[in-house]
Amino acid sequence: MRTEGTGQASVSPAGYPIEAPESQSTSFQVAEITQQAPTSDVPLLVSLDNYYLSPELIPMLSEPDATTGIRTFRTRTYVELTEGGTVLLGRDAEQNYRARSSAELIASGPRLEQVEGSLLWRRMPHAVLTDGGDSTLTITLYRVADDEPSEAPAPKRQRTTAPHSETIQENTPAFMKNWGVEPRFTVPEFITMGGVHYKAVTRIDAREFPITYIQHPTHPAYDFDVLEAILRHTPDEQPRSAIRIPPDNHWEIDARLPFEKPLTAYVRDVFPEVTTVTLENIARKQFELANSSPFADAAGLTALRQIFSSWKNATSSPHPHWSDPLLMLPVLPTASGSRGASRAIDLPIQSSTGSLDRLDFDPLRFPREWNFFLTTYSPMDLKRFMAGLLTRNGYTVMEPNTFNSFPALVFRRTGHDYLFFMSLHRTRIPKLSLPAHMNPNTTGINLETQIGDAAAQAVRDAHKADKIIWLKGGSQIRPNFADTVFIIRDDNARL
Secondary structure (H helix, E strand, C coil), X not given: XXXXXXXXXXXXXXXXXXXXXXXXCCCECCCCCCCCEECCCCCCCCCCHHHECCHHHHHHCCCCCCXXXXXXXXXXXXXXXXXXXXXXEEECCCCCEEECCCCCCCCCXXXXXXXXXXXXXXXXCCCCCCECCECEECCCCCCCCCCCCCCCCCCCCCCCCCCHHHHHHHCCCCCCCCCECCCCCCCCCEXXXXXXXXXXXXXXXXXXXXXXXXXXXXXXXXXXXXHHHHHHHCHHHCCEEXXXXXXXXXXXXXXXXXXXXXXXXXXXXXXXXXXXXHHHHHHHHHHHHHHCCCECCHHHHHHHHHHHHHHHHCCCCCCHHHHCHHHHCCECCCEECCCCCCEEEECCCCCCCCCCCCEEECHHHCHHHHHHHCCCCCHHHHHHHHHHHHHHCCEEECCCCCCCCCCEEEEEECCCCCEEEEEXXXXXXXXXXXXXXXXXXXXXXXXXXXXXXXXXXXHHHXXXXXXXXXXXXXXXXXXXXXXXXXXEECCCCCC
16 A cells, blocks of 8 residues: 555556656555455466368378377377367476377366366366465565665566567576586586586587587477477577687686577478478487487587578578588489389378478468469469469569470579589379389480470580489379478489
């Protein structure tokens, strides 16, 4: 309450006082509230919107268990909700069932329960918080003497929701964490700064690197899932880089956060139209390639930071084979067909196992272009459609010509000097049937006719320099599967 001698107090929307322009000494009379005030019975509801499984992944789940209704994929469990939709199921620290994010280690979503007599699940009703079993709460305020300094901390303002990357950029304080350890009993590798020992990110086979990283003392070795969860939920606990400072080569911790966002968020920024499965597979594959292992080391973490910097600044990458997913694709074998000289390539099934066998782009992210594509079977429209998709995802496509047989595109990407040649296809089965004669010169359709003079010369120059990557791509539309636009690598040269 305001006492005599104070001016009219200004109050922020959050309920905290705002200092007046002319600061003056203010005293408060504080008394005990003896009347019991009823608490609000309106619970704070957490939305399930961020927990629903993408529809493209649902066909990969097992059939519901006949008793619990739980569906599985690998080691993960899922349930269908009465309100519609499917969510990943997990347990919290008290072993209660909750909706779980795929990047969480411990479930933190709304509590769930199975509907009795049904295979469906539902959100549990929120219990009303009470004080000792009563529905009222007694609040007691204590008076602080005017001549005593207050030791109570300033009230915390309610956090406002902001994009993850913006939050990190606005909060990059110097390293002030108490991450010290006693190395004799806890860690095999450590560095010492200012008399404090820090656990170092390392592996038995770790590569030597001038930059090292320290980690939170309770964190395990960083595989992709652990690091992704930390970057998503507790980014200030991510490993911090440390460098030696001359002339005495003492260690100093870099105040900046190494990563501004989760690893998948970096990939989404650069490849905005890939499917959710492909997004995670790219990020996971990139992590394992950069670290030469499923677990991180200092060289790998620095390589990832260099890759993300080259993406952001559109500069050459020091690690091109880890920065472009088309260079990460394996070469798929070409099998002989059942008839004569026919040949075919089996298309891998889209899988969230971390194996990057193919790239898939989600038509729901470009519905206008996809809907037009479905109305035409023109090879020229196929070339324009694929050229547009590649351009929106960061590639530079050489102008396609108007030749309709054997449609193909030639394109590049900033960051490396490889050239891509991609022949285009439409398929409604899990394979691509190929022409019996792959050499265009034997069919009377040379490269100049197929892709134009400038593109043909670029292909020949790249092939001579061993910088050509042969691809196949196009649309795949199958019953009971989500429509997709795919790219695979086969290395069937068109020369």
